Amino acid sequence: MSGTSDIPPVPARPDEAQPAPQIGVDAWVASHDVRRERRAGPLGSVQAQLERLPRAAFYAAFGVAAALLPAFTSNGYVIRVGFDTLLYMLLALGLNIVVGYAGLLDLGYVAFYGFGAYGYAMLASPKFGIHWDTLAIIPVVVVATALLGFLVALPSRRLLGDYLAILTLFFGQLFVTVYQNGERMSLLGFPRGKHYDVTGGPNGIPNVDNFDLGGLKIASLQGYYYAALVVFLAVLTCVALVDASRTGRAWKSLREDPLAAELMGIPVNRLKLVAFACGAAIAGLTGTLFAALNTAVFAADFDVPTLIVIYAMLILGGAGSIGGVILGALVVNISLEVLRTPGNATWIFYVVIVATLVAKLRPWRWTAVVLAGTVGLGFAAHAIAASAWPRGTAGEAPVGGVLGSGLRHWILFPSNPRMIGNVAFVVLVLAVLGLTLLHGWPQKLALIPTLYLAAFVWENRLAVEPSVTRLILIGVILIVLMNARPQGLLGTARVEIA
Amino acid sequence: MNWNLFVTELVAGITHGSVYALIALGYSMVYGILKLLNFAHGDIYMVGAFIGFGILTVFNGAVALSVNVVLLLVLMFLCAMLGGGVVGVLIERFAYRRLRNAPRIAPLITALGVSFFLEYSAQLLLGAQYQSYNSYSWQGGALWLHGFTLPGDVHVGIAQVIVVVGAVVLMVMLTLFVQRTQTGKAMRATSFDREAAAMMGIDVDRVIVVTFFIGSALAGAAGVFNGLAYQQVWYLMGFQAGLFAFTAAVIGGIGNLPGSVLGGLVIGLAQAFATGYLSSTFQDAIVFAILITVMLVRPSGLLGRAAVQKV
Numbered sequence: 001m002s003g004t005s006d007i008p009p010v011p012a013r014p015d016e017a018q019p020a021p022q023i024g025v026d027a028w029v030a031s032h033d034v035r036r037e038r039r040a041g042p043l044g045s046v047q048a049q050l051e052r053l054p055r056a057a058f059y060a061a062f063g064v065a066a067a068l069l070p071a072f073t074s075n076g077y078v079i080r081v082g083f084d085t086l087l088y089m090l091l092a093l094g095l096n097i098v099v100g101y102a103g104l105l106d107l108g109y110v111a112f113y114g115f116g117a118y119g120y121a122m123l124a125s126p127k128f129g130i131h132w133d134t135l136a137i138i139p140v141v142v143v144a145t146a147l148l149g150f151l152v153a154l155p156s157r158r159l160l161g162d163y164l165a166i167l168t169l170f171f172g173q174l175f176v177t178v179y180q181n182g183e184r185m186s187l188l189g190f191p192r193g194k195h196y197d198v199t200g201g202p203n204g205i206p207n208v209d210n211f212d213l214g215g216l217k218i219a220s221l222q223g224y225y226y227a228a229l230v231v232f233l234a235v236l237t238c239v240a241l242v243d244a245s246r247t248g249r250a251w252k253s254l255r256e257d258p259l260a261a262e263l264m265g266i267p268v269n270r271l272k273l274v275a276f277a278c279g280a281a282i283a284g285l286t287g288t289l290f291a292a293l294n295t296a297v298f299a300a301d302f303d304v305p306t307l308i309v310i311y312a313m314l315i316l317g318g319a320g321s322i323g324g325v326i327l328g329a330l331v332v333n334i335s336l337e338v339l340r341t342p343g344n345a346t347w348i349f350y351v352v353i354v355a356t357l358v359a360k361l362r363p364w365r366w367t368a369v370v371l372a373g374t375v376g377l378g379f380a381a382h383a384i385a386a387s388a389w390p391r392g393t394a395g396e397a398p399v400g401g402v403l404g405s406g407l408r409h410w411i412l413f414p415s416n417p418r419m420i421g422n423v424a425f426v427v428l429v430l431a432v433l434g435l436t437l438l439h440g441w442p443q444k445l446a447l448i449p450t451l452y453l454a455a456f457v458w459e460n461r462l463a464v465e466p467s468v469t470r471l472i473l474i475g476v477i478l479i480v481l482m483n484a485r486p487q488g489l490l491g492t493a494r495v496e497i498a
Numbered sequence: 499m500n501w502n503l504f505v506t507e508l509v510a511g512i513t514h515g516s517v518y519a520l521i522a523l524g525y526s527m528v529y530g531i532l533k534l535l536n537f538a539h540g541d542i543y544m545v546g547a548f549i550g551f552g553i554l555t556v557f558n559g560a561v562a563l564s565v566n567v568v569l570l571l572v573l574m575f576l577c578a579m580l581g582g583g584v585v586g587v588l589i590e591r592f593a594y595r596r597l598r599n600a601p602r603i604a605p606l607i608t609a610l611g612v613s614f615f616l617e618y619s620a621q622l623l624l625g626a627q628y629q630s631y632n633s634y635s636w637q638g639g640a641l642w643l644h645g646f647t648l649p650g651d652v653h654v655g656i657a658q659v660i661v662v663v664g665a666v667v668l669m670v671m672l673t674l675f676v677q678r679t680q681t682g683k684a685m686r687a688t689s690f691d692r693e694a695a696a697m698m699g700i701d702v703d704r705v706i707v708v709t710f711f712i713g714s715a716l717a718g719a720a721g722v723f724n725g726l727a728y729q730q731v732w733y734l735m736g737f738q739a740g741l742f743a744f745t746a747a748v749i750g751g752i753g754n755l756p757g758s759v760l761g762g763l764v765i766g767l768a769q770a771f772a773t774g775y776l777s778s779t780f781q782d783a784i785v786f787a788i789l790i791t792v793m794l795v796r797p798s799g800l801l802g803r804a805a806v807q808k809v
Contacts, residue, residue: 105606155793162535162752163793165606166744170789173741174782181779304737308614315607422623429619433592461622471618478611483596486604 055240058323063233070222079225081337083293086228087286089329092313093232093239093322094282099311100320101248102275103255104153108168109310111175112149112280114302116141116287118179118199121297124209127200134211134292141288142281149280153273172307179299204298211292224293231289235282240322242278251275252320305471309336312474315481318488327490332474339470342463346403349458353451366444373448374455378410381452391415397459411459421461428457501650507774508767509648513658513727515766516665520720521743522750522758523672524586524713530689530753531709532598537609538589539717540740541616545585546578546718547731548620551629553577567637571660574722582718583711585616590710595703613737620733628732631725633657641726661723668716669759676755681708689753742769745785749792751799760800764788 069082091113098106119141123132152171153164183201199205211218211227218227242248254261254268262268291297309332317328339345354371361367385392395413397404414420431450438446462469481488521543528536553574557565593612597605633641642655676682687695688705696702724739725731742765750761765785772784792799 099603103601103603105603107610155790162529162533162602162606163748163797165535166748167789167793170741170745170782170786173738174786177779177782304614308610311607311610319603425619425623433588436592465622468618468622472615472622475611475613475615475618479593479608479615482600482604482608482611483593486597486600 055323059233059236059240062326063229066229067226070225076221079221081334083221083225083228085330085333086225086232087290088310088313088333089326090228090232090235090286090289091283091310092317092325092329093235094279094286095310095314096319096322096325097239097242097251097282098275098279099314100325101243101251101255102272104272104276105162105165106168106276106279107165107307108152108170108172108175109279109283110302110304110307111172112145112283113287113290113306114175114179114297114299115148116145116284117291117297117302118205118287119144119284120288120291121205121208124212124292125205126207127205131209133214134288135214138285138288142285145284145287146277146281149277150273152280153276172302172304176299176303179302199299202298202300204296206296208291208295208297210295218292221293224289228289231285235285236322236326243322247271247274255320308471308474308478312477314488315478315486316488318490321488321490324488324490328488331489332477336470339466339473342466343403345466345469346407346458346463349463350403350455353454361444370444370447370451373445374451375410377448377452378455382410382412385412395460407459411456413460417460417464421457424453424457425461428453502652503774505648505650505652507770509652509654509658510773511767511770512763513661513766514769515763516662517720517724517727517762518739518743518746518765519759519762520665520668520716520723521739522746522762523669523755524717525744525747526750526752526755526758527685527709527713529747531685531692531706532594532605533602534594534605535609535744536589536594537606537740538593538612538616539586539713540736540738540743541613541620542582542586542589542714542736543717543721543724543739543743544620544731544733544736545616546582546721547725547735548624548629548721549578549581549718550574550722550725551631551731554631567640571726575664575719578718578722579715580718582721583715586710586714586717587707590707613740617733617737624733626733628730631729631731633726633729657726661727664719664723668719672712672716673755675712681705685709742785745789749789749799751802754799754801757799757801764800 066082066086070079073079091109095106095109098104098109120137122128123130123137123140124134125131152168155167179199180202182199183197183203184195185198211224218224250261250266250271253264254266254271258268290301313328313332314325315328316332317324317326319325335348338348357367357370361370382393392412392414394415395417397408397411397413428450431446431453435443435446435450462472521540524539524542525536528534528539554570557570589612593608594605597608641657641660645653645655645659647653676685684695684700684705685708687698687700688702692702695705720739721731724735743762746761746765747758748761749764750757750759752758765788768784768788769781772778772781776784796802
């Protein structure tokens with residue numbers, strides 16, 4: 001009998017023994033606030049206050065700030081970058097519906113963008129002599145693009161997401177090929193018979209009309225900026241509303257677990273198609289803006305690099321979060337613009353490196369050790385090279401100014417940097433990979449030569465070829481983010497239940 | 499009927515198809531084990547092609563070959579396969595391994611990033627221009643002038659024979675490896691059920707590394723084959739070829755090795771005949787149409803369900 005004494009008596013009715021379950025107010029939920037990661041002190045209270053504000057307040061603040069941009073500057077370049085950023089935000093919002101909400105990998109997304117742009121160009125240019133009113137073109141283009149998206153997703157609706165990825169990637173490639181060779185199209189591709197010039201081929205469609213909103217013509221850059229802003233805010237409102245709706249919740253459930261979603265009675269296939277068509281429609285709408293401002297369209301603008309840039313924006317901000325997507329588009333597009341000029345790019349490079357070290361290295365003394373070590377290593381290497389290998393310091397620094405003259409005494413600039421820079425690039429990649437294998441103090445010590453090597457490669461190879469460098473960096477961003485922080489800057493980490 | 503055109507396109511299709519089949523095998527093997535579409539695989543093919551080109555340049559091949567052709571070919575293939583394999587293993591170790599249990603979309607996007615990184619690093623290192631293997635001029639055109647003539651008066655050079663025979667030899671070796679060796683058995687088991695395989699004492703990490711190495715080595719060899727048969731290599735060649743090979747793997751039934759070979763041949767032939775009888779613009783459209791048809795009619799691919807063997 002002694003062995004059974006610690007077993008509690010069985011109650012007559014099981015529900016009497018425990019309090020009835022109350023939805024949403026159990027101990028775990030009640031302690032939710034405590035578990036939140038919060039900063040202490042005044043910063044923490046500011047953060048808490050900010051979190052109380054409704055999301056709409058942030059969007060409105062963003063809209064006001066963006067609307068004031070042309071008032072602060074009349075610099076055409078700045079407004080142009082602002083316009084491009086708004087377009088990227090629109091594209092990222094559309095892609096967010098497909099990838100972030102529904103969890104479908106759409107690799108033909110830019111084709112819809114291009115389809116919209118070409119649609120506008122065909123209906124408002126001397127190409128076919130058609131000059132419709134913009135208010136008529138936009139609905140036609142949006143509906144046509146949505147329909148196209150629907151058709152593309154249709155064959156793979158019963159299949160795994162992987163098949164959708166390959167199908168859409170192929171579709172995007174097909175779009176570029178067909179539009180780039182569309183100046184001699186014949187019926188069904190037969191070489192005989194009459195040929196028609198449909199897309200202008202590699203020359204694209206030039207002389208596209210400006211926006212003509214029922215008599216109100218938009219001809220200035222500022223006008224287009226405001227048009228893009230209005231379209232963006234309208235789309236943002238729609239997406240935010242959908243986000244909170246039944247459809248939005250159903251999309252997210254289908255992203256988390258399609259099988260469970262289907263068992264709960266959610267029409268999975270239909271929702272996938274709708275998500276796909278919605279994303280495509282937003283891309284098509286964005287395309288009309290793009291075509292109208294640039295007054296010409298070329299198929300090469302809608303190729304894989306553009307797609308990867310949009311993906312980088314989505315991933316950086318955090319797929320599935322509207323604010324994150326906007327932030328991602330802002331950060332990526334502005335960084336890419338800044339990277340165009342080597343002088344600015346070099347500043348950014350060193351600021352980012354130092355900021356990362358300060359943020360990531362703990363305890364603090366290691367930050368000082370690594371920074372001082374790198375600087376010291378550089379001067380030592382430069383001094384040795386100056387006496388032993390004069391050609392190694394004979395080259396030109398790509399940037400001038402204070403930074404350039406400082407760097408000239410720190411970094412080696414060989415007179416012919418191409419070959420040695422290429423070797424250093426490969427070594428750098430291997431060194432960074434090796435760094436991820438080390439832990440503790442060996443890793444921090446190994447950081448010193450790696451950083452110097454990175455600066456060497458940057459100055460001698462990467463800063464010299466900004467157009468390639470930005471694409472390499474986009475690839476690196478995707479790899480690093482997915483491995484280190486898949487939820488992005490503003491996204492929430494998903495709970496994986498195996 | 500114009501036999502010359504028909505046989506010419508048939509030969510071109512089989513040659514191209516063999517290259518696609520080799521690349522598709524790598525896609526299929528990786529998919530079979532990890533259920534991952536490795537978008538970077540096409541770029542490993544590009545790396546292999548450039549390693550072959552590097553060896554060629556060392557021996558002054560593009561201008562005047564300074565070494566025996568057989569020795570050169572062996573060296574090119576060994577280096578390209580080894581280099582391709584090492585790149586593939588590095589990608590697996592540093593980009594994909596941490597994401598094995600992540601949501602499915604994470605490794606796919608990483609794979610896109612890897613592909614982009616490889617392509618544009620290649621542009622940075624090697625330049626954006628086309629490079630030529632120039633195998634027409636090796637030792638007085640020996641690789642092309644010698645050969646045999648098919649009905650329809652179509653000349654087939656030794657280079658094309660090397661491509662097709664080489665591809666077949668590699669495929670037979672792969673099949674033997676997968677069917678007959680201990681590691682091949684472990685690969686099949688891992689592909690069937692990774693967790694159960696781990697419980698049976700199979701070192702799953704090692705199997706995955708071996709899979710990546712073999713698949714990537716095949717892609718590296720395919721890069722050299724392509725250089726031999728079509729001369730030109732450049733930094734974006736992996737994207738297009740990868741896309742077609744990928745389609746080949748899906749058409750044949752992804753994860754199924756004979757299916758990949760069949761899919762590669764189907765794609766190669768469809769492309770060749772579309773170029774010959776319609777126009778080269780439409781080869782993409784024809785392949786896309788085949789892809790959609792197969793997806794609608796047999797979603798698991800031509801050999802997908804029937805085959806028991808899965809790797």
